[in-house]
Amino acid sequence: MIARELISSVPALHPSDTGAKALRLMNEYHLTQLPMVVDSKYLALVEEDDIMDIEDLDVPLESMEYGGSRPAVMEYAHLFEALKLFYDFKLSALPVVTKESEYLGIITKDNLVTAFAAFNAVKEPGGIVAFEVEPRDFALSEIARIAESNDVTLLSVNTLSNPATGKMEVMLKTNRQELQGLLATFERFNYVIKYVFAEEPEEELLKKNYDLLMNYIGM
Known part of the structure; x- marks a missing residue:
């Protein structure tokens, strides 16, 4: 099972989106992170805690400063590589990209759990x-x-x-x-x-x- 097979339908954020919209989407999809995408390129992983620090939630996200790591997994990476990144970076969402850094979508923690349940035959009867x-x-x-x-x-x-x-x-x-x-x-x-x-x-x-x-x- 590879990363691109686990992509969910969660929408990405754009620089023109507001902090309020970002929080609404995170709440709707039960996530604490969402990727920001510009011209199909993965720009940053927006954190809920960073948005909560903004005084005015109606200003666009492009006014925020983004630094640090930008965790992502290659589209043909194995399921275990995605799991390692989730663990290392304490993620709720992991962006999936191509070799050319094109953004394809995200893997959510729920998707990952579902995949591991299938991988380990959790639903199959047996001792x-x-x-x-x-x-x-x-x-x-x-x-x-x-x-x-x-x-x-x-x-x-x-x-x-x-x-x-x-x-x-x-x-x-x-x-x-x-x-x-x-x-x-x-x-x-x-x-x-x-x-x-x-x-x-x-x-x-x-x-x-x-x-x-x-x-x-x-x-």
Whole structure:
């Protein structure tokens, strides 16, 4: 997934626009930044806080002084590059430009979240398993083989290094809700399970409901 595929329909600002109009658009689209564009060129990223400092909101934005960085992402940049810029610059909106610095549109934070949800199969039914391993012991081929041996498909795999322990946390999104067999195999291979989000096997759920019924009858 590349940057140009995430562009939203939010309008850009122009130097002749007033501070009042800029604030209205930011409020309408739930953003704290909007790009200013001149002759299809990205000029500046206008901040809500800077506009609030203006004494007269009816004066055009061209009367403001703009300095500092102008964050933008190239149109064919990967989704991860956009995420890095959002994080580095604490953005709510990220301009997308061509090699010739032509402005194409913006990526909003909501667009980015939606893209990552799709990228990580968030909407797909299935359980989640997380475990810790030493970085030197992380082998995706082995993890995939264990999943395959239990007739489980991995829809997404994410890793996170824990600076406090030096270990790597691995989170798997699977296509199955019943994961008892998979968990047993992971534990047999000495993987330390941290947490699991999955449905209980049907027979265990029926037994639990039966026990609750018996307890109720015995009251």
